[in-house]
Amino acid sequence: YNVRPLSFPYQCLCVALLCLFDWSAAQISYSVSEEVDKGTFVGNLAKDLNLNVQELESRGLRIVSGHSKRYFDGNLKTGVLFVNERIDREELCPNTCSLPLEAIVNSPLNLYRFEVNVVDINDNSPSFRSPKTYLNVSESAFPGERFPLDSAYDADIGANSVKSYKLSPNQHFSLDVQSGGEQSVSAELVLQKALDREKQPVIQLTLTAVDGGNPPRSGTSLIIINVEDVNDNIPIFSKPLYKARIPENKPPGSSVIMVQAKDSDEGLNGEIVYSFINQNTDNSIDAFAIHSVTGEITVKGVVDHETNNAFEIRVQAKDKGHKPRASHCKVLVEITDVNDNPPEISVTSLVNVVKEDASLGTMVGLITIIDNDAGKNGAVQVKILDSVPFTIKSSYNNHYSLVVDGPLDRESSSQYNVTIAATDEGTPPLSSTSVITVHVSDVNDNAPRFSEPVINVYVKENSPVGDVMYKMSANDPDSDENNKMTYSLLDKRLFVLSSVNINSDTGDIVSLQSFNYEDIKTFQFKVQATDSGVPPLSSNVTVNVFILDENDNSPGILAPYSEHGSVNTENIPYSAEAGYFVAKIRAVDSDSGYNALLSYHISEPKGTNLFRIGTSTGELRTKRRMSDNDQKTHPLVVLVSDNGEPSLSATVSIDVVVVESTGEIQTQYRNVPGKEESFSDLNLYLLIAIASVSVIFFLSLISLIAVKCHRIDDSFRRYSAPMITTHPDGSWSYSKSTQQYDVCFTNRQSFKLSVNGGVCVSVCE
Structure with a gap:
């Protein structure tokens, strides 16, 4: 496959670098000859990159290059790098060809870099720029004169490039080949014998360029040598210096000046050709052109007064004699300014x-x-x-x-x-x-601004000390230090200072104590934001803190009353019908809202299905008639749960004893009907307490309205009052829930009273 691996010293160097730096993408180099067939093996990529062959397909090995064609690809089953497209080194790169490639695998994603050197093969023959080369050599030329020849071009490089030249046998010229180390090989014709135009006016030679390939390739060029007659007169210009003036930006093709020279010779020796002489210090050749026959100088490129306001042109007049002779003149062209440059x-x-x-x-x-x-x-x-x-x-x-x-x-x-x-x-x-x-x-010309004049903060009761209750944020249109703010408490009351603190840098309001909703429901303080400008500017905001109720109180059993650890006893007759009233469980919860909404359940032992309890009423009744198989004593445990999250509960134990005669049942319990039609002493005490609290509440409300009407200030207060729940069967239960009274004041000295979002009464003067 003509694959050339790295030499041993380079392999050692790569191994050393891998050991020293533990690179996962060490430079790997392969070599492959151009023009090889598709599928040609280049290298074992999986082995060289230390990749598991079994994982290549699942990890999605991809070969990526910067070329439009995908010259190389990897076999996902074997990990072999192979040729995917025909490679033409001359098409890819004119000199040494090294293609950088990347191998990408996933899971985990890794990228490995390597390169493939495309080795040149001798697939191009040397060629000359022109198949024919014409040389004019005067018949008066002396032996030893040299004539440079055009070099041949070979697209191949290295040993496959041009290495030598050969000249067809002749009696007048020999070939001198120079190979100067790093320079390309060149050749010169050397005149060996004087020419005679009358005997041989034209000499044709074949120049052959041979490359160093194996086998070598060659190319030829025909050299046609015209033997010229002797020319003994030179052209003479009409004057040695010509002057012209043209505006800048004159269009190409415009005439500038015409020079003229004469030659006293006849024939070709008297015909003159005009041309510029490149002085290597002037761009006149790029800006102007001269007609080789008439001597007219015209504009060819861009003439710019700002770049060059004058040109000095050297013109040559050369005859067409066998041995051309030439003379020179100077042309000065002044460029005048036009308005072609914006400021x-x-x-x-x-x-x-x-x-x-x-x-x-x-x-x-x-x-x-x-x-x-x-x-x-x-x-x-x-x-x-x-x-x-x-x-x-x-x-x-x-x-x-x-x-x-x-x-x-x-x-x-x-x-x-x-x-x-x-x-x-x-x-x-x-x-x-x-x-x-x-x-x-920026200068400090703006005070900090809060988004609202009053901020309401809601905090759950029993929150841990140190919790961030609220993050204060004020906006200051200024920047840098003028925008950097510090926060502080303006309220110096002991309760406020012992309840909250504020981080002066971040504005975090932190609780210093755990709040109890049953003790305090709201309080107020002021916060000041001060910038760091000189002088500093500040603004204030009022913060209202509202304590939210948490389910932190378990239900309390009011009836039947029992000492801790004791069991209540209830007697029922054996002849009791289904739905017979056994007892009523009464409980209260100090929380409010859903946290105080109670439900009753029987935690009865397995096999006991004689009794049921009202979930909301707490009434314990029989589910069916007694049978001989039923026990005489039924120990029951009643679970009272609130509706909080998480739910809290309390239990009461009752032993229900089945007796044969109704006379054995205690009077205070047997007189309880299916529906309670009268209040017990406990109910009377509760009603008195509720009435007292209600009177105190309304007196406080009237006092608050009077104070607020004087202050004409928008605010509100919330008060809690006991709540009594009456059930459809005439029974009632007591809970310490909260009635929310919102009192709203306006500038017209009117107020609105809203009870738990219910009826709202407006009073105006």
């Missing part, structure tokens, strides 16, 4: 930042405007196109100053794009614009 605006000095309180006339930058044209074409008028608080003033010559011409406000505009226009006085006038960006720096 160039450059900022030579610019103040990066201007304070927003900068005074009028403060210099912002220095501007230089240059027009390369001359006279009026280079005279410039400058102005500012935008409506900005700046103006431009002339300093001297083509230098200008950009100064402040109006008030600046960084908060309205932190930067200005000043468009400067410069127009020359040419015909037609030309202009250019430049945009200068001026940044405005």
Whole structure:
């Protein structure tokens, strides 16, 4: 397959680098000859990259190169790198050809870099630029004169390039081949014997170029040597110096001047050819052309007064004699100016930042405007196109100053794009614009601002000490230090200072104690935000903290009352029908809302299905009639759970004893009907307590309304009152829930009273 691996020293060097640096993508190099067949083996990529062959397909091995053609690919089953497209080294790279490639695998993603050197083969023959080469050699030439020949070109490189030249046998010329080390091989004809035009006017030789390939390839060129007659007169110009003047940007083909020379010889020896002499210091040959027969000089390229306002051209007049003879003259071409250059605006000095309180006339930058044209074409008028608080003033010559011409406000505009226009006085006038960006720096002219004058914060009761209750955030339109704010508490009350603290840098309000909703429901304080400007500016905000109820109180059993660890006993007759009232469980929860909503359940032992309890009423009743198989004593455990998250519960134990006669049942329990129609002593006490609390509440409410009407301030208060729940069967339960009363005040000294989102009563003066 003509694959050439790295030599042993280079292999050792690669191994050493891998050991020293543990690179996962060490440089691997392969070699393959150009023009090899598709599928040709290049190298074992999996082995060289230390990849598991069994994982190549699952990891999606891909070969990536920077070429449009995919010359190489990898076999996912064997890990072999092979040729995927026909490779033509001469098409890819003119010299040494090394293709950088990348192998990419996934899971995990890795990238390995390597290169493939495309080895040249001798697939191109040497060729000459022209199949024929013409040389004019005077018959008066002396033996030993040399005539350089065009070199042959071979697209191959190295040993496959041109290595030697051969000349067909003849009696007049020999071939001198020079191979100068790193230089290409060249050849010269050497005259060995004097020429005689009358005997042989034309000599044809065959020059053969041979490359160093194996087998070698060759190419030929026919050398035609015309033996010229002796020419003993030179052309003479009409004058040694010609002068011309043209405007710049004259179109190509325009005439500049015509030179003229005469030759006293006849025939070809008297026919003159005009040409330029390249002096290597002038670009006149690129700008002008000369007619070889008439001697007319015309514009060929771009003539620019600003680049070169004058050209000095050397013209040669050469006859066509057997041994051409030539003479020279000088042509001076002056380029006149036209208005073809717009003014160039450059900022030579610019103040990066201007304070927003900068005074009028403060210099912002220095501007230089240059027009390369001359006279009026280079005279410039400058102005500012935008409506900005700046103006431009002339300093001297083509230098200008950009100064402040109006008030600046960084908060309205932190930067200005000043468009400067410069127009020359040419015909037609030309202009250019430049945009200068001026940044405005901040001064402390804005106090911090809170989004709202009052902030409501809601905190769950029993929250851990140190919790962040709220993150204060004030906005300051200023920047940098003027925008850096510190926060502090303005309220110095002991309760506030012992309840909350604020982080002066972040604005985090942190609790210093765990709040209990049953003790305190709301409190208020003020926070001040102060910036770091000089002088500092500040603003305040009122913070209302509302404590949210948590389910932190378990239900309390009110009836039947029992000492801790004791069991209540209830008697029922054996003849009790289904639905017979056994007892009523009464419980209360100190929480509010759903946290105080209670439900009742029986935790009965297995096999007991004689009793049921009302989930919301707590009434314990029989489910069916007694049977002889039922036990005489039924121990029951009633579970009372609230509706909080998580739910809390309490239990009460009741032993239900089945007796034969109703006379054995205690009177206080047997007189309880299916529906309770009268209140017990406990109910009476509860009603008195509820009535007292209600009176106190309404008195407090009336006092609060009076105070608020005097202050004419928008606020609200919330109060809690016991709640009694009446059930459909006439029974009732007590819980310490919260009624929410919202009192709203307006500037017209009116208020609204809303109870738990229900009826809202408006009172106005």
